[in-house]
Amino acid sequence: MKFSDQLEARFADMLTHYPIKRSVLVPFLLYVQDELGCLTDEAIREIAGRLEITPLEVRNVISYYSMLRTKPAGKYNVQVCTNISCLLRGGEEILEHAKKKLGVAQNHGITPDGMFSVEEVECIGACSWAPAMQVNYDFHENLTPEKVDEIIEAYRDKASK
Amino acid sequence: MAYLVSHPDEVKIISRRFGMGATDIDRYLELDGYKAVQKALQIGPEAIINEMKASNLRGRGGAGFPAGMKWSFVPKESAKPKYVLCNGDESEPGTCKDRLIFEHDPHAVIEGVMIAAIAINSHKGYIYIRGEYRYLLEIMQRAIADAYAKGFLGKNIFGSGYDLDIYWHGGAGAYEVGEESALMESLEGKRGVPRIKPPFPAVVGLWGGPTVINNAETLATVPHIMLMGGQKYAEIGTPRNGGTRLFCLSGHVAKPGVYELPMGYNLKQMIYEVGGGIANGNKLKAVVPGGSSVPVLKAGEIDVAMDFDAMMKAGTMLGSGGVVVLDDQTCIVKFALRTMQFYQHESCGWCIPCREGTDWLRKTLRRFHAGGGVAKDIDNMQYLAENMLGRTFCPLGDAAAMPTIGFITKFRNEFEDHLEGRPCPYEKAGAEHAVPVEAH
Numbered sequence: 001m002k003f004s005d006q007l008e009a010r011f012a013d014m015l016t017h018y019p020i021k022r023s024v025l026v027p028f029l030l031y032v033q034d035e036l037g038c039l040t041d042e043a044i045r046e047i048a049g050r051l052e053i054t055p056l057e058v059r060n061v062i063s064y065y066s067m068l069r070t071k072p073a074g075k076y077n078v079q080v081c082t083n084i085s086c087l088l089r090g091g092e093e094i095l096e097h098a099k100k101k102l103g104v105a106q107n108h109g110i111t112p113d114g115m116f117s118v119e120e121v122e123c124i125g126a127c128s129w130a131p132a133m134q135v136n137y138d139f140h141e142n143l144t145p146e147k148v149d150e151i152i153e154a155y156r157d158k159a160s161k
Numbered sequence: 162m163a164y165l166v167s168h169p170d171e172v173k174i175i176s177r178r179f180g181m182g183a184t185d186i187d188r189y190l191e192l193d194g195y196k197a198v199q200k201a202l203q204i205g206p207e208a209i210i211n212e213m214k215a216s217n218l219r220g221r222g223g224a225g226f227p228a229g230m231k232w233s234f235v236p237k238e239s240a241k242p243k244y245v246l247c248n249g250d251e252s253e254p255g256t257c258k259d260r261l262i263f264e265h266d267p268h269a270v271i272e273g274v275m276i277a278a279i280a281i282n283s284h285k286g287y288i289y290i291r292g293e294y295r296y297l298l299e300i301m302q303r304a305i306a307d308a309y310a311k312g313f314l315g316k317n318i319f320g321s322g323y324d325l326d327i328y329w330h331g332g333a334g335a336y337e338v339g340e341e342s343a344l345m346e347s348l349e350g351k352r353g354v355p356r357i358k359p360p361f362p363a364v365v366g367l368w369g370g371p372t373v374i375n376n377a378e379t380l381a382t383v384p385h386i387m388l389m390g391g392q393k394y395a396e397i398g399t400p401r402n403g404g405t406r407l408f409c410l411s412g413h414v415a416k417p418g419v420y421e422l423p424m425g426y427n428l429k430q431m432i433y434e435v436g437g438g439i440a441n442g443n444k445l446k447a448v449v450p451g452g453s454s455v456p457v458l459k460a461g462e463i464d465v466a467m468d469f470d471a472m473m474k475a476g477t478m479l480g481s482g483g484v485v486v487l488d489d490q491t492c493i494v495k496f497a498l499r500t501m502q503f504y505q506h507e508s509c510g511w512c513i514p515c516r517e518g519t520d521w522l523r524k525t526l527r528r529f530h531a532g533g534g535v536a537k538d539i540d541n542m543q544y545l546a547e548n549m550l551g552r553t554f555c556p557l558g559d560a561a562a563m564p565t566i567g568f569i570t571k572f573r574n575e576f577e578d579h580l581e582g583r584p585c586p587y588e589k590a591g592a593e594h595a596v597p598v599e600a601h
Contacts, residue, residue, distance in 0.1 A: 017326075017328040018328075019242075019368055020349070020350075020368065022349065022350035022351075023330075023348060023349055023350045024350065025350035025351075026330075026331070026332060026333050026347055026348075026350060027292075027330060027331035027332075027333070029333060030292055030331060030333045051350070053350075060352055061350065061351065061352055064335060064352040064353060064509065065292070065332070065333035065334045065335050065353075066333075066334035066335065066506075067292045067293070067333045067334030068333050068334070082499070083254045083453075083499065083503055084254045084255060084412075084449070084453055084485055084496065084499055084500060084503075085254065085255050085411035085412055085483075085485055087495075087496070087499050088411075088412040088413055088485070088486075088487065088491065088496075089412070089413075122252070122254070122336065122503055122506060122507065123252055123253070123254040123255075123256075123336075123453075123503070124293050125251050125252065125256065125257045125259075125260050125291075125293065125294065126257055126260075127254070127255050127256060127257045127409055127411035127417075127483060127485070128164075128257050128409050128410060128411045128417045128418050128419055129164060129257070129417070130411055130412075130417070134293065137293070137295035137296060138296075139296075141164075
């Protein structure tokens, strides 16, 4: 299996910076996930082979890190923080609002068109600008339900262009 | 993008270059960049460590261990390569300071890593940044590339004959990886399960080599200490607590934000003057003064100096600099529950007191908050938390137990108010009671 040229180049470069191959595993898994949407069986076998470890060892690592997933999320993964600083400033209401707005009932649920998923996450380091969420890697802070609507609409527009 | 605030009481050392475009290496050079590392090369390891010891700089990750002393523990001779690791896995709830450093002054972190490397005669450093901070990782990747392009990193840096390489490393979502030995496991491509100590990282660390690992804020402070002198830096703070630190004000304050204040700054003043007091005209109930892992202070207990020793004396910890403010409309039981939900989620499950303890506490608190608690639960929770303390493999178990004990001992009345199926007095419209009561 081959990844994109850009990712292949990154992988080749990453390997040169560590005394053992396996060290690239955690950051590389995240880059692969960004490209494929999730860590597929095929990708896991491929990475294990390249790093000379077993697929089981790769899975053990995946299951530990909360950002890594073996099932797809939406194209835009809406991750709402409800940890203490966000809780105090309405993080739970933001989470409920995002779920309702997108019609997603379950945590990690995906909209039928695959466009959005919603996830409750732990502290994302936006405490002084709470409540906050990330859509994929983008931070959105000092949220209100109205702001959440605007943000979601903006991503919808972006996707349709 | 994180927002900048300011207050006249601030002493800007670490935040000196915030908002000044210092991510650009030329701009950084104009603002005294890469001068400190050249000075470090001239004065050599012993003098660097002496300056660091004189500065009384204590670890900004939370434990507060003196940085100069940590560096001095690394053996001079080593058969294996030595390493410097920057811990940018910021994830203690209430803490958002390293984000600002990476966003506004990434070269200060690189320079700090370089100086630490020279101090212990290491030729390789890694800057670990949590996975969620992708945009900051990209800023750092560019900053490192720019430093190489200028010849500041690589072979024969600044014509000194010294070789030094630095590389970035990204995480993928794990609070526990902020623990130093867990971070090394993560960098070795494994689950972030902590290692048994001793041996300490200074002796056996990354890939078995002696390793210095410091928080990003600690390392970003180092170049400033080199330039201003350890003694002068120490004078800014209180005895044994040198300098300034970034305090992250969050929760129910009128002006939340990250402020750089001298060590020993009064907590009450921090909340009422710097933070503008309690938002929405409410009254203060409590403060979690150092990130979610530390015991809570009641409103009447906040006339204290924010340094490691004074906070210890006050029965809590200075921790990570995350000051979380709770107003009188906050339910402590609910707050305790959300805190425990976090630790339960983040516990790696390696050792039983933490894995089982956090799960039992979360379940009990959840049942309790939903109105299904019995009087005995309160003592049981305290007993459970007390028995986790000091009995877990790594500090995550302590971090879960300490705040719980604080909440129960200081706000026992609020727990009692939830007994006998009484609805939470703070809950609007009783929404929480739709949560099914979990069985034992």
